[in-house]
Amino acid sequence: MIRTERIDLEPAFVLHSRRYRETSLLIEAFGHDSGRLAVVARGALRPKSRMRGLLQPFIPLLISWRGRGELATLTAAEAQGEIVPTQGSATLIGFYVNELLLHFLHRHDPEPDLFETYRRTLQRIALEEDPEPSLRIFEKRLLQATGYALQLEREAKSGARIVPDARYIYRPDSGPEPWDPRRHSGAGISGETLLALSEERLSKRDTLREAKQLMRRVIFAHSGEKTLISRNLWRRRRSSDAA
């Protein structure tokens, strides 16, 4: 059933926008109560439009919209609180986070908890020296919220508790299994990393590195084996940092 909706002043972020007709924008937004939604901002690109500077990714907004079905019309947008100017490198990471959301969120699936996580993650990557721990926690919670929760405390088949000192191989579809050097290639992943990710306490370098590899594989498997484009931008930057 399609009904007309009218929402006033909902906290939201713009995830992505593109031009629509001459002066309008087609926006993919993430609303606190509405989840992912598509709205048209009519006349947003006109020189005198007051929304022009606001309808950008990473700015906390309050949006009002009305409409029915797939595409709604934006009626108002105002900034919520202080506008933190995002610096270049944080922006590139932010693009990656937005791309993840666009991959995993379905339209009109309310995700208020994930919305809060997203808001805090944006603040952290703008302020923290090393954004990796916050990114991994965001990825973990995103997977959890969208039905791909990682199994981090027990083995997939036996159900045995994960032991910090043991090594495991993680199967994206089922979960961790004991790592066997004769059967499995690579080095597997340590129980310590799985538990650290479960408790969201990521501080050691090795743990972070393993968590990153794990997340990359799991996200790749669940996003239809599509490579996320923004990650490449960011990786280039990181490698040039290290050099």
Place this chain on the structure above:
Amino acid sequence: MSASPLIARLVDALRCLPGVGPKTAQRMAFHLLERNRDAARELSKVLEEAMVRIGRCESCRTFSEDPRCPVCTARDRDPRLLCVVETPADMAAIESVTGYRGMFFVLMGHLSPLDGVGPAELGLDRFQKRIESEGIDEVVLATSSTVEGEATAHYLAEMVRERGIRATRIAQGVPMGGELEFVDGGTLARAITARRDVDV
């Protein structure tokens, strides 16, 4: 009245212009047919020729019918100064009003990973060759003041600085004739952050 097939085709073809809907297209078509056939013939000739001959300048990537555009071949410009813009329209704007006398590089867009636009699509390999081979002292980053424009500027600034070249970003702030009360919050915040010493 339903138009004859050829008129209908003309009206349809005119609709490819930005901002032209069916009504406007029909008005244009009848105007050309009724009172301005010579101009219309000239238009069709120029259009045809332009579409065939105009390509990209091999140096700055702007539109040009020669391998290198007039700006890139001019002798009285400063070859050590390179300004990066998003579109040929941006380049024209800077050319017409600012008195800038350096060279240009036109990206034809900005980095936008979610639209599949990465460094390769913006011709950054060519940009890299230019900054490595042409003895440039300063790169002026004149991309838009949007999130994507800022990200692009940041990405380019890193490329430029890695090679020991100065990177500058165009200033942002209160517009000419702008009264503070009416300036939007984001712009005002930038204007305060990027304040500068007063020349006396």
